[in-house]
């Protein structure tokens with residue numbers, strides 16, 4: 001159930017503080033900043049591509065394994081920077097943290113040399129160092145929030161010429177926004193965090209949870225018998241789960257999602273909602289089930305690893321989805 005990476009390296013987390021742009025708020029202009037990631041195999045063009053560390057996701061990944069948008073667009077919306085996957089974070093034992101990074105889905109964040117690689121790279125962190133590096137990042141963010149930023153520090157920020165022309169008396173600015181955008185984690189949230197506080201570890205799912213995977217009409221997951229509307233990928237702690245997921249989902253689609261044209265496909269659309277998953281015409285139901293069962297087995301193995309999610313059961317349920325053509329049953 002384990003797949004070998006293209007490259008495996010010991011790693012530390014690095015960052016560069018980047019003052020990106022000056023916001024000319026009528027009350028008080030301020031300068032935005034972000035943390036540009038540094039890690040083995042990372043692209044040298046992260047600053048110009050507007051790719052930043054998500055400190056919030058880094059902090060979460062210390063406490064709980066799972067898939068995180070650790071590298072994201074500076075606005076907080078990762079697809080904006082063509083980052084289509086999350087980083088799979090596992091805690092295989094109490095002393096280590098492991099990242100598995102999909103080379104295709106996170107290509108803009110990675111070295112161009114990986115562009116031709118189908119698969120993933122693996123980075124191994126010593127837990128104490130991982131935690132210390134993330135705490136140091138948090139401390140630097142807090143320090144930046146407390147002190148004024150000099151013109152020299154923000155020399156490369158967007159809007160510096162305008163500031164110097166229009167506010168000649170201004171010699172420094174407050175740094176007011178960090179990781180803005182849809183996820184709503186701003187500087188104030190970070191400033192109130194305890195840099196030295198203990199970091200509790202939590203399991204990905206509570207012990208006793210039953211996670212069922214299938215084509216439940218228009219959803220893929222049931223948690224303890226109730227349909228779950230979140231994306232299943234948030235529980236992928238290893239790249240092998242992403243691979244197993246892709247091998248399963250290629251069997252079906254939502255009719256409108258893939259532009260299924262019901263005039264050309266022999267699909268009994270009345271029995272299937274517009275949002276229901278439908279088996280693709282060229283795919284067999286048996287192969288779909290086999291792939292789903294494999295995904296369940298991979299996820300079960302990941303939950304059983306270390307303290308990821310002890311006592312959680314994963315099961316594939318053989319539902320029969322609406323089909324686009326009866327030859328699927330062969």
Ligand SMILES: [Zn+2]
Nearest residue numbers: 073074075080
């Ligand atoms: Zn963006």
